Amino acid sequence: MTAHAMKGDEERCRSTGMDGYLSKPIRTQELLAVLDEIGSDKAGSLVPLDMPSKKSTTDAIDVETTLERLDGDRSLFQELIQLFKKDCPEIIERMRRAIVVHDAKSLEGDAHALKGSSANLGAQAVSQAAGEIERLAHTGTVESTSVEFRILQEELERLFSELEALPAR
Numbered sequence: 001m002t003a004h005a006m007k008g009d010e011e012r013c014r015s016t017g018m019d020g021y022l023s024k025p026i027r028t029q030e031l032l033a034v035l036d037e038i039g040s041d042k043a044g045s046l047v048p049l050d051m052p053s054k055k056s057t058t059d060a061i062d063v064e065t066t067l068e069r070l071d072g073d074r075s076l077f078q079e080l081i082q083l084f085k086k087d088c089p090e091i092i093e094r095m096r097r098a099i100v101v102h103d104a105k106s107l108e109g110d111a112h113a114l115k116g117s118s119a120n121l122g123a124q125a126v127s128q129a130a131g132e133i134e135r136l137a138h139t140g141t142v143e144s145t146s147v148e149f150r151i152l153q154e155e156l157e158r159l160f161s162e163l164e165a166l167p168a169r
Helices: 009-015 028-043 063-069 074-100 104-121 124-138 146-165
Strands: none
Touching: 063 074, 074 104, 074 146, 104 124, 124 146
16 A cells, blocks of 8 residues: 555556555545455455445546545545545645745645545645646646646636535435
């Protein structure tokens, strides 16, 4: 299991001798599939037949998959939403300042944090946009992140709009 989910990471991990590969955030169906792949000779199939298929979505947040990952714990889901809403504006402001002063290290760290927290929330478009900024900052090309930062802001607007529309359960 790794947080490394960039192109080529799986091949690099497997070349070092890993039996399987699973990137964060953890999805139950993928975890069971990897366990099934690794342990199929010993334990038989681990993937339940009633596991729902992965849903493709154009929504800003995939509530169904996130709740599945949280074992249906709606209270925990609401806590994640509240933490994200609280922390996100500060992270975005720090990212904005890092871009202005060309601070690649700070930008990379904040983009990484936003990538992870949004992925845990099920906001894949935000996570991907933050991941692209993280990648660029890692290479030191902060000045070329303005387009990606605009995309990130647009995806965050969509996400916050959907979060506001979610029923509080």
